[in-house]
Amino acid sequence: MSASDSSPELSSEIALLRQPGLIGCLAGRNLSAFSSQVQAVAVGWQIYALTHSAAALGFAGLAQFLPMLLLTLPAGHVADQFNRRRIVITCQVIEASAACLMAIASWQHWIGAWALYVLVALFGACRAFEMPAQQTFLPAIVPVSLFPRAAALSSSLFQVACIAGPSLGGVLYGFGADTCYALCAIGFAISALATSSIRLRFPARQRQPITLESVMGGIAFLRRQRPMFGAISLDLFAVLLGGATALLPLYAEDILHAGPVALGFLRAGPAMGAVLMAGIMTRWPIRHNAGRTMFFSVAVFGVATIVFGLSHSILVSILALMVLGAADVVSVMVRGALVQLGTPDEMRGRVSAVNMLFIGSSNQLGEFESGMMAAWMGAVPAVVIGGVGTLIVTVLWMRLFPGLRDLDRLDDIKPAD
Incomplete structure (x- = not known):
């Protein structure tokens, strides 16, 4: 078939894969994500095996969240001032070294719950610097016209890593x-080696000292961009209330009466659904009504959380x-397109840092909240109440952020002033 006979979708996909640096970018990000998922399964199961405590699972999330809370905003400033590729490589090398230390300590039976908390905190500190810098790679590699497809492909591969990681970890x-x-x-x-293969031109800028104004620049920018702030904060509260992943070891053993292999499939469940959806969106990206589609998806997230919380069947739980x-x-x-395409390059590190802080807050602090709620009232009520809370937040945010609700095309997003 000649090039003239090719469909526009196929031509766009070929053009996307030919972008220099894209393979190294995707490989570095997703190998790191894969390793983090394997680690999460091992840490969660090992802590629960050592303590048999839902609160202990919550403290693991808190141990990872606190370094991110303290370091993510300064890390965003660093990402806008220094070589972003070197920052990511340094963090990945430290993560590889820490994982090696965890392997030796577990092999020699030196490790306890507190040692795991310390090592998880170290990973949280590394992720605080790695993720804001890493999030700036994709818009620097692909043109705006290909960004929705590139984001869908990146998300699809990320979710494949999130499937393989927990499954293999279990x-x-x-x-x-x-x-x-x-x-x-x-x-x-290996992810550090892949990242080192990326060749990004870092624009020459005058270095700015770390001041409160420069560190908080990302927050000040987001306050002026209501749709972007609405998308980030919606994710924060939805996952904070609706996230139940911290309780999966408890569900696997005490409610579903399964073992570590089943835990791996439970942890892979969200990723299996995500990779299917990401594959669909790579081929058929959102064309119109992006804002309303986002709100509908968050409402579905809340309903699925409630179904999972009430389920006593391993099959129903995985499907939910x-x-x-x-x-x-x-x-x-939708959030990624708003943040990456709507932010000028000189602000991407700091805005990505705020975005990652919100994501870290929703994930790690959500794990702490879920663990504490489960210890107080039981796992099932904690998860169901969280799902209901997600639905309430969705309705409120539709009224508070009409600009986000009425967002139409993602490829029309331009960098804001």
Whole structure:
């Protein structure tokens, strides 16, 4: 078939894959995500095996959240002032070294719950610097016309990593936590090599000292961009209230009466749904009514959370988590397009830092909230109440942010002043 006979969609996909640096960008991000998912399964199961405490699972989320809370905004300033590729590589090398240490400590039976908290906190600190810098790569590599497809492809591969990581982590945990951590060390090391293959031109800028005004520049920018702020804060509250991943070890053992392999499939459930949706959106990206589509997807996220919370069937639980993941990826893509395309390059590090802080808050602080709520009232009421809270927040945000609700085309987004 000649080039003239090719469909526009196929031509766009070929043009996308030919973008220099895209393969290294995707490989570095997704190998790191894969390793983080394997680690999350091992840490969660190991902590619960050591403590048999829902609160202990919540403290693991808190240990990762606190360094992100303290460091993410300064990290955004660093990403806008220094070589972003070097920042990411340095963080991935530290993560590989820490995972190797965890493997040795588990192999020699030196590790306890508090040691795991310390190591998880170290990973949280690394992620605080790695993620804002890493989030700036994609818009620097692909043109605006291809960004929605590139974002969908990146999300699809990310979700594949989130499927393979928990599934393989659950299987490998049967051989010991040290096996999981050794695989993580290898994955982080390879991701550093992949990131080093990216060639990005860093614009020459006058270095600014770290001041309160420069560090808080991302927040000041978002306050002026109501739709962007609405999308980020909606994700914060929806996942903070509706997130139940911290309780998956408890659900696997005490409610569904399964084991670590089932835990791996439960953790992979959201990613399995997300990769299906991301694959669909890579081929058929959102054309119109992006804002309303986002709100609908967050409402579906809340309903799926309620179904998961009430389920006592492993099959129903996995299906509910798949729907939850499929709905979440739609919200992620709309938010990502708003943040990356609507932000000028000189502000991308700081705005990405605020975005990642909100995401970290919703994930890690949400895990802490879920653990505390489950310890207080039981796992099932905690998850169901969180899902109901997500639905309430969705309705409120539709009224508070009409600009986000009425957002139409993603490829019409331009950098704001």
